[in-house]
Amino acid sequence: MKREMGCHLEIEVVDGCELELQVAVSGAYDSDQLREDLRCTLDGRPVEVREVRDPGGGRIHVLDPTPGRLVVDYAATVQGRARPSRGSEWERSLYLRPSRYAEADTFFGFAATEFAAVLEEHGDAPAQLLPRVAAWVGARLDYVPGTSKPTDGASDTLLAGAGVCRDYSHLTVALLRALGVPARFAAVYAPGCDPMDFHAVAEALVGDRWYVADATCLAPRSSLVRIATGRDAADAAFCDNHGGQIELLVSQVHAIVDGPLPGDDLDELVAIT
Template sequence: MKRVMGCHLEIEVIDPTEVELQVAVSGAWDDGQVVESLRCTLDGRAVDVREVRDPAGARIHVLDAGPGRLVVDYDAEVTGRARPATGTAHERSLYLRPSRYAEADKFFGFAATEFADVVEEHGDDAAVLLPYVAAWVGSRLDYVPGASGPTDSAKDTLLAGAGVCRDYSHLTVALLRALGVPARLAAVYAPGCDPMDFHAVAEALVGDTWHVADATCLAPRSSLVRIATGRDAADTAFCDNHGGGIQLHVSQVHAIVDGPLPGDDLAELVAIT
């Protein structure tokens, strides 16, 4: 499978700041599988960019920008598939803990009651709980752009009954952790996603491999391309800054496959590859 993806960002830098971008595909690919380009200009002049990699493979591109119009263009072509992500002992511990937007400790009682029947039958079997919880979240929420804010957490989403992909994923992750299943959020390019944007999905550790669930069902899971992975959206934001001030004016994302989109059997376990 060949997948083509990328983004165009236009950012107003109000005061001098350090900008962090997470828009490049993750580093989990063999040599020759990815052809890509990243261009950053400030008022038309090229800006030096340095790359930082996190242990999970995300590639954070850091740049220093003074006031002006920062334009970011990223394009990539991916051929074949990456290796499925495997879990470490540290990740198994880390991704059971509550986090800022997936506060699992607030869901222990709720999850134990809501999923009592499936837990009684299957225990903490992640292979069963991952699709079951994702389907539950998909049935309880309405996908409504603008229904949530950037600081809304899983608890806020459950109470509101609506949100976008990050909200669906936060709630899925929080519930899985509350049920004893290590879970995390992945930022991805998602061919077939409508509306097209940076996409967020949930992953759970099944055995030694991370498998993906998308409660929105907006894109086939086998077409996804990983960008970044973390506890929640605080770790995977496509743009962040430290000091100064920025304002995002334009965000355009594209992601397609070469040929027809694959099907997606939601009962099957799928890894992001």
């Protein structure tokens, strides 16, 4: 499968700061599978960018812009599929813990009650819980842009009954962790997503492999391309700044496949590749 993706960002840098971008395709692809171009300019002049790799394969691009208009253009073509992501014992431990936006410790009793029938029939089998939790979240929430705040966690989302992909993913991750299934947050490019934007999904560890759940059902899972992975959105934000004020003025994202979009059987286990 050939996939093309990228973004155009325009950011007003009010104060000099250290700025981190997570817009590049993860390092899961071999060099012959990925062609890409990242360009950053400040008031029309090139800006020096340095790359930092995280343990999960994500690529953080760090800049130190002075005040001005920062323009970021990223374009990539991915040919073929990456190797499926395998889980380690360290990841199993890390992704069972509560985190800032996926506060699993507040959901233990609730999750056990809501999924009692599944637990009684299948025990805590991750392969059975993953699709059922995603379906439950998809049925419980309404996708309504603008209804959630950047500081909302899974509990806020459940109470509000609405949110966007970030909120769907946090609630899915929190419920899975509360049920004893290691779960994590992934930022992705999502061909077919409507409205088109940076997309967020959840992943659960089944055996030693990570499989994806997208409670929004906005894009086929087999078309997704990983950008970043972490405990929740705090680890995978497409833009973060330290030490100064910025304002995001323009954010445009594109992601397409060569040919028709694949189908998606929600009962099947699918990995981000």
